[in-house]
Amino acid sequence: MADKNQTNAPEHHTGDYLENPEAIAGQISKTEQFVENNKGLVLGVVAVAVLVVAGFFGFKYYKTSQNEKAQSEMFQAVYYFENDSLNLALNGDGNSLGFLDIIDEYGITDAANLAHYYSGAAYLKQGNYDEAIAQLKDFGADDLLIQAKAYALIGDAYMQKKDFESAASYFKKAADYKPNKYFTPGYLLKAAIAYEKSNNIEAAKESYTEIIEKYWESAQVQQAKKYKARLGGNSAS
Template identity: 50%
Template sequence: MSNNTMKHESEFELVENPDALAERLVQSEEFVVRHKNLLIGLFVAIAAAVVGGFLYYQNQQTKNQEALAAMFQAEYYLEADSLNKAMNGDGQNAGFKTVADEYGSTKAGKLANFYAGVVSLKQGKYQEALDYLEEFKSDDLLLQARAYSLQGDANLELGKKEEAAALYKKAADHKANDFFSPQYLMKAAVAYESANQYAEAVEVYEKVINDYPVSPEVNDAKKYKARAEGLAKK
């Protein structure tokens, strides 16, 4: 007899036979009595998890608003190219460093890491820039791609040319688009050339030419590709 047939017969017995239904209810009641403490503990744990999750969400929302407010003046200083004040604050208003340290788990705090990375790059502090940028994570795909590219810049300045090229390619592939992707690919190709990896550079130039044929970078890609092919043969 199949499992489905046995299941249907059992359900039919419960509907048609009051004694069977009563017996099933008694069994259920006995189970509850035997495992009362376990069930209570389970319900309490579920309730605590729900309440805890709600409170955590509310707290994160509050902290995110605090971080945005704290970062407002720092953004102004960055636009004004007052890099030290943007990073460290002005004595009254926090800088990106403080916001990133205190609110790093929030969206605004992660954005502060991005800005701190930008400031560090401008100041020539390349390892510090890399550390901040690696902490940045965002569901804004274009901004995340930009962060990968900036990590590439930091690596390139640190002499890590292959790592830089890989990050530029990662930026290009992250939500690939006709405007930014060819720019990132060109940076990757140049990084490969500076590492004397001309065959890899040729492949990247070809990707620009084939995948982004109407981009402004195509003419340079064709020209540099020919040069890289010549160097690869030497």
């Protein structure tokens, strides 16, 4: 005898539903009706999507063209920098833009980013250490050489300000950025000296040891051994 509570309704499976042409047609019809009833909303969404895509590619094109223009404008400033005409490099000569002008006028470009680096280096040469630090901190790159060099220049500026703890931190940051046998030993040596001046003797010994053990072929290794021995450490390890 069948259970009175049992229904004879057929079971519906997702697969059956999706494969049913009539069900699919019904869903399409409902979608078309929704679009018909909400034309404004649908057109608005489509318009926004088109604007976003167009805006992205438009901005990318604009940034590229601005960067090319900025690089051309910066040529003279780089020439002045390389010839130690630092005021002209920073502020321009009345006809050609200086690095600070490039930053102001082409701030979104890679050229303006590089101008921060040049400006920081110029201010450091002039003895304007606070401005040097500010400009170099605004610079950022992912290459092997120049980013680590920027960190080291910040360390140099802090050393001149006798903020030895901050100097050591930036020299170590330079050393830790993509370590290599060409530049890292020099940064480690600077870090060790700064650590010594900030009375962080253990950190100084660690930096000397890293030069001795990892960069034993470097030009800095003999200094590292000498300075570590002076601190009471075994210069051979």
